[in-house]
Amino acid sequence: MTEVEPAPDVEAELRALCDEQRWHDAATWIVQRYGRELLTYVVAIGRSEIDGAEAFAQFTEDLWRGLPRFRWQCAARTWCYTLARNALFRVRRTTRRGAPVVALSDAPEVGRLAEQVRSATITYLRTQVKDAVAELREQLAPDDQAILILRVDRRLSWLDVARALAGEDELADDELVRRSATLRKRFGRIKSDLKKLLEPRVRGA
Numbered sequence: 001m002t003e004v005e006p007a008p009d010v011e012a013e014l015r016a017l018c019d020e021q022r023w024h025d026a027a028t029w030i031v032q033r034y035g036r037e038l039l040t041y042v043v044a045i046g047r048s049e050i051d052g053a054e055a056f057a058q059f060t061e062d063l064w065r066g067l068p069r070f071r072w073q074c075a076a077r078t079w080c081y082t083l084a085r086n087a088l089f090r091v092r093r094t095t096r097r098g099a100p101v102v103a104l105s106d107a108p109e110v111g112r113l114a115e116q117v118r119s120a121t122i123t124y125l126r127t128q129v130k131d132a133v134a135e136l137r138e139q140l141a142p143d144d145q146a147i148l149i150l151r152v153d154r155r156l157s158w159l160d161v162a163r164a165l166a167g168e169d170e171l172a173d174d175e176l177v178r179r180s181a182t183l184r185k186r187f188g189r190i191k192s193d194l195k196k197l198l199e200p201r202v203r204g205a
Contacts, residue, residue, distance in 0.1 A: 011076055023067050027110045030063060034077055035117035036124075038084045041149055043125060045142045046088050053118050055088035060114040062087055074163050078156060081164035085146070089167075136197045144190045147183060158184055 017026040038059065043052030062083045070079060137145055143165070150161045158180035162171070171179065 014076055015072065018067065018070065021068070023064070024110060026067055027060075027064050028113060030076060030080060031060065031110060031113050031117060034080050035114060036121045037154065038080055039118060039121045040125065041081065041146075041154075042084050042088045043122075044137075044149060045085070045146045046092075047138070047142065049122055049125070051088065051091055053122060055084065055091045056114065056118055058087035058091055059084045060111065064110060074160060078160040078163050081150065081154075081156075082166065082168075085164065086167055136194055139197060140190065140193065144186070144193075147187055148190060151183075151187060 014026055014029050017029060035056075039052060039056045042055040042059070043049055046052045046055060059080070063080065066083065070076065137148060140148070146165065147161065150156045150164055151158070156164065159176050161183055162176050162179040165183070166176075166179070
């Protein structure tokens with residue numbers, strides 16, 4: 001499922017909502033437009049429907065809390081990928097300790113929408129027929145798979161891929177440029193690894 005990076009003006013409506021401090025409407029806007037692709041992302045890199053679904057619930061809570069502090073240093077879509085990845089890591093840590101995942105409480109309508117997105121997306125993922133390349137992707141390391149999804153499927157710029165993978169770190173411009181260059185080189189290696197994995201299937205076809 002390929003998602004296209006939105007043009008800058010696509011998020012103008014969202015920014016207007018944030019400028020007016022209409023946080024419920026802004027959160028709803030994000031979940032409606034980006035929810036499905038974010039959930040498929042965390043399920044893919046987490047390799048677990050359960051962890052992915054819980055991470056998406058945690059992401060929605062983090063989104064609600066973080067929107068008033070979002071400074072628009074990048075597209076909201078890129079920021080959401082960072083939130084979603086961080087949520088997955090947090091879910092895994094808290095699940096190991098037996099702690100419950102935080103539930104959205106102050107904006108129940110946003111929570112209900114997120115649950116609708118989660119239910120529909122999980123159903124889609126369970127019924128989707130995987131092609132050979134998709135199956136081979138799952139043999140890659142999670143971080144390598146994340147790079148493929150962000151760059152190839154979501155078509156983020158290399159700078160935005162670096163931002164999305166930065167976690168909670170706020171990177172200076174020169175560090176972003178350095179990391180994006182490193183990711184480009186790593187991407188070449190990932191493509192080479194995929195080609196090697198695919199060759200036996202091609203020969204056996």
